Amino acid sequence: MGRKRIAGLAALTALAALAAGAAGCTVQPAGAEGERGSPVHIDVPSRTPTAPVSRPPDDADRPSPAAPPSTRQAPRVLWSPGDSGRDIRELQARLRQVAWIFHGPTGTYDELTEQAVRGFQGKRGLPRTGVTDSATWQRLLAMTKEPGRWELYLMGGQPADAPDARCRTGRVLCISKSSRTLRWMIDGRTVSTMPVRFGSEYTPTREGVFSVYWKSRHHVSTLYDSPMPYAMFFSGGQAVHFSADFAARGYGGASHGCVNVRDEEAIARLYEQVRSGDKVVVHW
Structure with missing residues (x-):
């Protein structure tokens, strides 16, 4: 090959090398023994990944506003101190069944009833308010039975x-x-x-039609040595009279055959109106 041709090829090779370098590639040289050079590899530099462009979320992307926590509705108040009536009698009768009250039923939501309700609530983990709400009442209903007529009127006041x-x-x-x-x-x-209260099964109050044959305002029993104020005798030693024991214990006790009255003011008025000879009817 002539020198001019060899020089031309060398120039072309140099131009190709410059062009390859400008493109960022490396060319592996041929081996020393004049073997065919290794294939040309193009080393493309990797790009650093870019963070995604932040943007305000669309309405669909926004989380729903957190709902306020649900508030538990307070139990409804049913009865409170000062109330009265048949419902209060039942409340008191049921409290008696679970030994939280020992007086009454009187039909009046008094201080003793309030204390009993508060004690019952505290024992069952309920707020100790002393007021009977629906939660307290439902708990009491589950623990007791329907009170009968005698339970409702242990201290009197039942309809005649x-x-x-x-x-x-x-x-x-x-x-x-x-x-x-x-x-x-x-x-x-x-x-x-x-x-009124009557005698026990061993000393029953006699039934029938009688008449008042003697009145004794400050009478004391000669048989039992017990006071019988406002006594109105109608059959032997049996009389209608005031009983302090009945006023204190209600139907937890009994007389020795007399008809006991627990309201002293009421029998005092009655004593003034009744005359000897007035009829007395004792019946079922």
Whole structure:
């Protein structure tokens, strides 16, 4: 090959090398023995990944605002101190069943009832308010039974039965063992009504039609040596009279056959109105 041709090839090779270097590639040289050079590798530099462009989230991307925590509704108040009526009697009767109250039922939400409710609530992990709310009432219902008539009226105050037919004429002390009440009646009209207590099964109060044969304002029993104020005798030693024991214990006790009245003011008024000879009817 002529020198001019060799020089031309060398120049072309140099130009190719410059062009390859400008493109960022490396060219592996041929071996010393004049072997074919290794293939040309193009080393492309890697790009550093860029962080995604931040943008305000669309409405669909925004999380829903957190809902406020649900507030537990306070139990509804049913009864509170000062209330009265049949419902309060049932509350007191049920509290008696679980030994949280020992008086009554009186039908009045008094201080002792408030204390009993507070104690019951505290024992069951309920707020100690002393007020009967729906939560307290449901817990009490689950632990007790429906009180009967006698339980509701242990201290008296129960509605009187309809008057016996023998009570509808004249002046009559109409006494019902079934409702445990005494009606003072004149010519079929009820003047007053009061709760009463009777004798035990061993000393029962006699039933029938009698009349008041003796009145003794400050009487003391000669048989039992116990006071019998406002006594109105109608059958042997049996009389209608005030009983301090009945006023204190209610139907937890019994008389020795007399008809006990627990309201001293009521029997004091009755004593002034009743005359000797007035009729007495004791019935179921």
